[in-house]
Amino acid sequence: MGSITLHNPTYLQLDEAYRSIPFLGSIQVESSNYEQTIQDLERVGFVAIELISFQLGEQAKIIRAFKGKHGPCFFNGKKVGYTDAALAALDDDNHLLLSNELIEVCDKTYKILQLNPYKGKITTQESNHPNEEDVIGSGDFEASLARLYDRLKNAPKQENKESRNIFYPGPFRVLILRDGLMVHRGQWCNVPLDLAKDLKMEGCQVSPEDTDGPVTTFQESYEKLGSACMLTSFTPEVTEPIYYQTDLSKLDGISRKLRERLLDVINNHRKHFILIGNDIKDEMGCCPSEEVTEANNLVKHGVLSSLAEPVQGDSCPVTMFAFKDELSLEEKYLSSRIDDDFRNLVLKHINKQPRGIWKNVMKWTLLIFIISSLGIAARKCQNLQQNTYNRSISDLVNALPTDRFMVILFHNEKRCYQCLEMEEHTVNLLRAIGDNEPGNNDFRFSTIIIDDPENRGIIETFGIFAPTIVLLEFDQNELTRSKVLPEFTGLYRDERLFTEQLLKEMDQFRYGNE
Numbered sequence: 001m002g003s004i005t006l007h008n009p010t011y012l013q014l015d016e017a018y019r020s021i022p023f024l025g026s027i028q029v030e031s032s033n034y035e036q037t038i039q040d041l042e043r044v045g046f047v048a049i050e051l052i053s054f055q056l057g058e059q060a061k062i063i064r065a066f067k068g069k070h071g072p073c074f075f076n077g078k079k080v081g082y083t084d085a086a087l088a089a090l091d092d093d094n095h096l097l098l099s100n101e102l103i104e105v106c107d108k109t110y111k112i113l114q115l116n117p118y119k120g121k122i123t124t125q126e127s128n129h130p131n132e133e134d135v136i137g138s139g140d141f142e143a144s145l146a147r148l149y150d151r152l153k154n155a156p157k158q159e160n161k162e163s164r165n166i167f168y169p170g171p172f173r174v175l176i177l178r179d180g181l182m183v184h185r186g187q188w189c190n191v192p193l194d195l196a197k198d199l200k201m202e203g204c205q206v207s208p209e210d211t212d213g214p215v216t217t218f219q220e221s222y223e224k225l226g227s228a229c230m231l232t233s234f235t236p237e238v239t240e241p242i243y244y245q246t247d248l249s250k251l252d253g254i255s256r257k258l259r260e261r262l263l264d265v266i267n268n269h270r271k272h273f274i275l276i277g278n279d280i281k282d283e284m285g286c287c288p289s290e291e292v293t294e295a296n297n298l299v300k301h302g303v304l305s306s307l308a309e310p311v312q313g314d315s316c317p318v319t320m321f322a323f324k325d326e327l328s329l330e331e332k333y334l335s336s337r338i339d340d341d342f343r344n345l346v347l348k349h350i351n352k353q354p355r356g357i358w359k360n361v362m363k364w365t366l367l368i369f370i371i372s373s374l375g376i377a378a379r380k381c382q383n384l385q386q387n388t389y390n391r392s393i394s395d396l397v398n399a400l401p402t403d404r405f406m407v408i409l410f411h412n413e414k415r416c417y418q419c420l421e422m423e424e425h426t427v428n429l430l431r432a433i434g435d436n437e438p439g440n441n442d443f444r445f446s447t448i449i450i451d452d453p454e455n456r457g458i459i460e461t462f463g464i465f466a467p468t469i470v471l472l473e474f475d476q477n478e479l480t481r482s483k484v485l486p487e488f489t490g491l492y493r494d495e496r497l498f499t500e501q502l503l504k505e506m507d508q509f510r511y512g513n514e
Helices: 011-020 034-044 107-112 141-152 193-202 218-230 256-267 290-300 340-351 353-396 417-436 453-462 486-490 495-510
Strands: 003-007 026-031 046-053 061-067 079-082 088-090 096-098 122-125 163-167 174-176 182-184 188-192 273-276 304-308 318-323 327-330 333-336 405-411 443-449 468-475 478-485
Touching: 003 011, 011 026, 011 034, 026 034, 034 046, 034 061, 079 096, 096 141, 141 218, 141 273, 163 193, 182 188, 188 193, 218 273, 256 273, 256 290, 256 340, 273 290, 290 304, 290 318, 304 327, 318 327, 318 340, 353 453, 353 478, 405 417, 405 495, 417 443, 417 486, 417 495, 443 453, 468 486, 468 495, 478 486, 478 495, 486 495
Parallel strands: 003 026, 405 443
Antiparallel strands: 026 061, 046 061, 079 122, 088 096, 088 174, 163 188, 174 182, 273 318, 304 318, 327 333, 405 468, 468 478
């Protein structure tokens, strides 16, 4: 892993450093203004930010941070849980980790939370069954906040107790203690003495003085600000407002999850809700979310309004949603209100869903009939065009008359780390087969560029839009079979698993058992 050291860097220098180091590479910063440096590191996208050298009363600090997420998210049943002295912890990518809970996270977050700063604070678990009963929680930011509030809403207030000022160095952005007190990284906080003793285990420095300091509880913040209480640096962009005509019919057919979320906002008089992830249509996004996509669609049809902050590094995008015209930025300050009249209209429409559901059933039945008819017509057209299509793809991959099987990697002209790794793993596997089993090396490797206009017909035929492995079978340059393997896009970081799965797919394809 790469590591560099900077002295009192500017924001732009930190941004440049982030781009230059590899995934999970580290940076060490000597800063005479550590509070500003921590803010800049967070904005750039660094994670596991931790003060590793500091003295009481001194402003100069040494801070260590790591390059966080890089590339798209893939979920493969990996889970994490928080196990240290606090009740909950918020990491630098807005995962709220509650004690005695496991939540599913993407492969990148799983690797980040195994970095040295988190040792002894995080438990991990791998599984091929992401819906096992041992997963108590979920990665839903709002749902995690609600569970934490349920734990704390009846917690007794700690009054007239001996207290101490403590300084939390990280690596989490925020700790929530057993009584609900919120402790922020790089800040002093006044806490009861018994909790201060526990926090020594978290690496906190305790002041010998019994002085009053700022005290904030999660319960009070959550009741006042909702889910925004945990977004300590939420800075949405100031853009020209776009006014959309309201179309409540777009509420018909929304997912059950989003429907329940909207009802919760209305029934509990919440000002907004927050979703983490990007629109599926955003090809450059790393964290695709169906719910974000649905909510964005309601924004475009005048049902919801939203504010999003600029994406920091490769972090998951954070978007705040409310109903139409309920969110605004006034001189960069967030303003929100509740429009009861409009919410009542939304509630009435949602409650009419049974009729809407029947209408959707009819609509989908008709759509399926149309698609089936088009499919029959397409197959007839394909029979007429098969020879031309076969010749074009065989020419495209330079298939020889003697070639029977081929492994094709579809990739963009501008190569990324992901597709380069996929190519290297595939080539290494085919080379190993050739070395160990010369008589069984009947697959040949080739590539096709996704964004080459001349390849558009092939790309559309296979439905390719990202780096993808495809298996082909030829008979004297005529394509006879094909199989698209989209799941390999998420396996590129684990060469052993990638090659094992690809070898299995090749064997099944070779003998027609796929």
